[in-house]
Amino acid sequence: MSEPDAVAAHAGLASSEAARRLAADGPNTLPDARPHGWRTILAGVAREPMFVLLLGAALLYLALGEARESIFLAAMVVLTLGLTLYQEGRTERALQALRDLGAPAATVIRDGARMRVPATDLVAGELLVLAEGDRVPADAFLVEAGAMLVDESLLTGESVPVGKRYGEDAGDRPAPGGNDVSWVFAGTLVVQGDGMARIHATGARTELGRIGTALARIRPPEGALQRQTRVLARRMAVLGFAVSGALVALLVLRGGGWLQALLAGLALSMSVLPEEFPVILTVFPAIGAWRLARSRVLTRRLAAIEILGSTSVLCVDKTGTLTENRMALQALWRDGVRHDLARQPLLPDDLRELLDVAVLASKPHSPDPMEQAQRHAASAQPARPVRAGAPLHEYGLIPGRPALIRIWSRADGPMAAAKGAPETIIGLCRDAADGRALRAAAAMAQEGLRVLGVAVADHVAPPWPDDPAQLSFRLLGLVGLADPLRADIPDAVAACRAAGVRVLMITGDHPETARAIARQAGLADGAVLTGVDIAGLDPAALTDRLARTSVCARTVPTQKLDIVRALQCSGQVVAMTGDGVNDAPALRAADVGVAMGARGTDVAREAAELTLLDDRFGALVPALAAGRRIFSNMRKAMAYVTSIHVPIAVLALLPPLLGWPILLDPVHIVFLQLLIDPACSIAFESEQADPDLMRKPPRPRDAPLFGRRAIAAALLRGLWAALLLAGCYGWALASLPEDEARATAFCALILCNLGLLLASRERGGPLAALRVPNPLLAAVGIGGVLLLALSLTVPGLAALLRMAAPPPAWLAVAGLTAVVMLAGVQAVQRRVS
Template sequence: MAEALGTDAERGLSAAEAAARLRTHGPNRLAEAPRRPAWMRWVQQFTNPLVYVLVIAGVIIGLLGDTVDASVIAGVVLINALIGYVQEGKAEQALEAVRSLLAARALVIREGARHPIDAGELVPGDVVWIESGDKVPADVRLLRVHRLRITEAALTGESVPVDKDVAPNPTEASIGDRTAMAYTGTLVASGQALGVVVATGAHTEIGRIGALVSDVTPLATPLTRRLDGFARQITWAIVGVSGLTLAWGHWVAGLAWFDLFLAVVGLAVAAIPEGLPAVVTIVLAIGTRIMARQHAIIRRLPAVESLGSVGVICTDKTGTLTRNEMTAVRVVLPEGELRVSGSGYAPEGRFERHGTGVPPDEVPALAPLLHAAALCNDARLHAQPDGTWQMVGDPTEGALATLAHKGGWPAADLAAHWPRRDTLPFESERQFMATLHEGPQGGYVVYLKGAPEQVLARCHSVMGGAPFEAAAWLQRVQQAASAGERVLALARKTVGGSKLDAPALASDFELLGLIGIIDPPRPEAVAAVAQCQAAGIRVIMITGDHAVTAAAIGAQLGLRAERALSGRELEGWDDATLRQQVADCDVYARATPEHKLRLIAALQAQGHLVAMTGDGVNDAPALKAADIGVAMGGKGTDAAREAADVVLTDDHFATIAHAVREGRVVFDNIRKALAYMLPTNGAQAGVILLALLAGLPLPITAGQILWVNTVTAITLALALAFEPAEPGVMQRPPRPPGEALITRAMVGRILFAAGLMVAATFGVFHWELSRGSEVAVARTAAVNTLLVCEVFYLFNLRQGEHHAWRWATLAGNPVALLMVALLVGLQAVFTYVPAVQAVFQSAPLVASSWGVALGLGGVLFGVIEVEKAVWRRRQAQPS
């Protein structure tokens, strides 16, 4: 390889050659993607139909002379634009995070001498030295290795550090199987190596992933798409109705142009729900706050609602569904097998036989095995002040140390009585580790730990005197391996010398047993997967780990894991075949970033709304391509966090289930706010429209409409943002991605409620006139009647389609009662304060006027409940 790259493996490149190659290949950094100018990003925040509606409302209100309300709407537009502007540029942020993974310094050999240089100056052909604790500075072909193990979880999803060697790998080998390569940004767990740089900057695997991130176009969220569609619909509806009304008023009713124009402007103002963006933002903000308390940080407000629409969750395995902490789960002794409970490095759990707990001291053969696990081990456990445990060392050895601690044999205690006198460290060529210990009564014992085939080949007996049958033990090894476990064999022998040598390790060992180790599922993840499935959400696991391990974990999680499809299989399918295959498999192994992107695209092509979770650099493109990206905040990489919409601070998959539930609540409350605002705005517009068409005096003036819109937006509509979850929110299936924000059933309810409010308002207005009241009194009574009807309708909506004849209608949302009280106070000011009367042309009302308004509100409440009951009965009937 060195010769192919024109370099000398011993002396490296010359300074002149390195400089020439640096000019040719460029620095070992990722090129920055072109960015939009700041002014363009700002202008694009206003290219939204909903913003157009707000601007139109502001202009119309300004033309009416109400500068206060016009200023409020302008403020809403600017605040929304500012939020969008700040949150733009997610692709650039993700690329910056990927760039940060490149090592800052590198130890390079040039002209026969080692030099520490800026890693950005590395070029293909450079010979570099890496050792324990280093971050690999470029993609390197290994030339010499000494006990080299590299942690590649962030790049491949592999649970444990990978043993490296120099043997060539097949060209079709996946990244996780290329043992002769070390990749940019991965971490050297142990050992040292010499290698030649084969790729730098954008040509590295990390650079390729960065290019994928920049090429992915973020998808609009369901809420954004629905609000855009709604804004376009309502804009055209208002323009159309206003135009028709203008034509009718002039050519049919013969009204004067000026009076007609003011009336039509009032109609438009009444129809535009200018408070909707503020209410939606508040609902989303409340959901964001609740999710933050549940360890889910929302980076984009619409993502709150998107979670509630998710139909498929594609999730990484390592660190998301599992703890990313290796755990011993099986102990195979000559006399039988034990299972081990507990997970992670906390020494909490028990030994079990057939599901029943077994005290360790009742299993004589267990103690010698645990002694070997603790003594032939370089990892250590440390209890932390907060009650957690920290493991220092190799994850696999950490699992063995934890196992020994569970059995009552902490490594520190054993080491004090059995001091280590010599060590033969683990090396990938040998596949075992050996330690020599002096016993409390003198004498020396060698403990051997490693790959079963290597350890079994050195054994001639089994502890306890049972005959050694290699074939039977290999069958036990295969049984554990088929469950996705990494199997280690442990043995011992008594020796006379105080040094380890080749003859002492060649044979005559006594087999102590086998230990099966796996990165187990989080218990809460198993429950969360079941909860998601009960909610109609499919969970798919996509990992870079081995297929056998992935299938075993998938089965424990309750996924369809009869077989795990590999990334190599995906490469042989076209898009149509892939869409067929994803319908039947929930587990995908050895998946690269490109495979994850194809899987997400196939699911989206089937009409699914897809969430993707992950923590590694290899997950960043998929996190960005998914409808909703969820990154792990604790052990996740910066690249994953910056590419995501949601960051989980506790790294628990269970948190996603909580977030989905809250997302559904958010959508329900947004829909309730719409179902509330549209009938009220429609009623206001309907009152004006009916008056114009009938040639009657306006029951409510344009200024009074502005008052009604303002007070309802800051009181009643806002109360719906605090609604708790409806019963069974996680037992219903996800909403279809194409479902409109306003369904056909909602349209019927909106028109029905608006018609009742129009009738009540018109009726009170003409009733007041008929008994001799002045126009100002009649209009004040009409305004108050409309608001009373809106209050009663609010409590109709609080229970959704369930009946509202229950105590929870009043007590379930204290904010609603507070808002009603505030509205009563505001209406008292509107009705009885002289200064406000002068502005809005209102007048005091007598008790009978209030009585009629309250009575009509009660009638509306009852009629809506009857309509809901009819609707429920129709839904219950078989079609």
């Protein structure tokens, strides 16, 4: 049944009626077990150690009769909640944007025409169009089906697909798992055939929705990154509380008051807790994924962000990825004579027969660009009498026979039309043994053409044989189709090579066709490995051959998995592109699976970490750069957090141990957090990529996010700053009143904090980093200086922090302390580099 006939026989909904039903029934989504409302976010914040410490400090100040300090800390509690809501909301908005982009789409009949709509917008009564590779989006009753098989293992646990047929009356919805029934269910997968179905239930009303409702109360397990950061936070919390407890005990034994000792202990605990780490590890990938989405690259799993930066091999399809997937018939060959359509658009009768048989050997209404190109070329020729009737039988493509053969009724008896790989079609024909056709196919393939052989078998009769080779085919000739290389491919491939990322083309095309496209794309010179070669190699031998290969040709989709595993065995980090159902295992096995958004199946998109929304390979290059940038910025932020916590902890612990006046109370720690939090979560996230980021080789597979060397460097910077700050405070105490000495040391700490911000940018040292603009980082620095000026000049704020403005000379000492700290860091970084 043609598409117009199908639409006429099964009318779809009007858009207005679909909108009305959507408003009444709600979206076609499953219950969400993870609410993300503000109450949930606040409940999570209330369980954080830093929140508990702030609240405890506020209560202690109240018990001491220090109402002003207590109110200030209570205000900081509210501010912390507000900042957390904003930060979590920003992250959730980015994630929701990704979820919206990644929502599966469905083909429906609306207003009498086919259209793609988000699966969430489907409603009961909708007419749904299903094809091989589609994930069924709702429970529906089939009104049309052709040789349809559906994998219902998601609902039944049975791995064998079940057959489907269309019915006349929907009746009662049966349980999933029945064979030869007329119902399809949400979440199941069409593995063969196509059809149309009338939607019966959506969302929570589907069979899958009932399971989802039961599972909604089950909390999903934490990911590995969440577990690691939670363990780290707990260990640091235990360390901070233990050291703080020891400090409290020491101060009490020395004769100090309990409440003052508790305040000193709380300040030390707050200084030790690295509460920014979970923020960095959550916000950076989420915002980075949102940035990638603006480049038409959808990140379905945030874990892929950190893997992107270490990708060393990109395995890519040719058709539609390197090329435009816009086929046009360019040449035909028959009986030793080649015909170029560009010079002679009209075909003589013998070549017209060749083209007609090629069209008959194609699937009707196929989205395959090659088959569309043949149909378009045939329609451009003068009309001819219809010689074929209805299709009678079909031999589909199988791994050992890359050819499509369709048998048609005809007035003088059935005929078989065959089209496929030239060597396969020629092998079916007994009259093509002189080798001319193979030589012609090779010559056309060397020009970069996609070459298909075409054959016909006249007067065939049922019963149809199991093997079409038993039919008496005669070779009609060859058709050559051109799929031009995308304009941005050579530059994209060159950028990958400069970044140390190898590009490996994997295609089902003829080796010479693949080699021609590889030359145009600028792929590294290497051997061409065919699917037949791969089938005859053991894993070790395949690993060895791939090291010298730039093109894999005449491969079948299942061999992609062998290629991925072989590359991984040699230590490579592999990104693999794919679009079909059979690509899903390779996409899942690859370190980063990349699905095609425009032509890819739902199964491929679900198996992949990334989706190219416009199928462009060129979009992978900025994705690689973004992955490296995100990883680099996360490390810079973690280095800064580690380094700044060292002087804060030292200045919270050392004065009580030495018998000096306490320098940092909880109010001072909160003041510092107002600078540290936006610096690590916003300013570093917006940091520009290092100029040579895409000229370096990818980092090793097992490289940690924050390794021992980076930790040691950050700790040394922090210790150097702590040493200078302790000296500054001791010197000020010997010469100034307590409040002025505290103000001097606190000014030096704020300025050293800004210096550590610059040092953590890792651009040849702090001074070199000043030449690279970062507006958000500059805003943090200016804001810190303004807050410091207010704390010294506003009487109420100065009294709250127990500070008094020191003489100008001692402000210069505070600035000199930061300068000496920066000079030391600059000298060390210059020596190391």
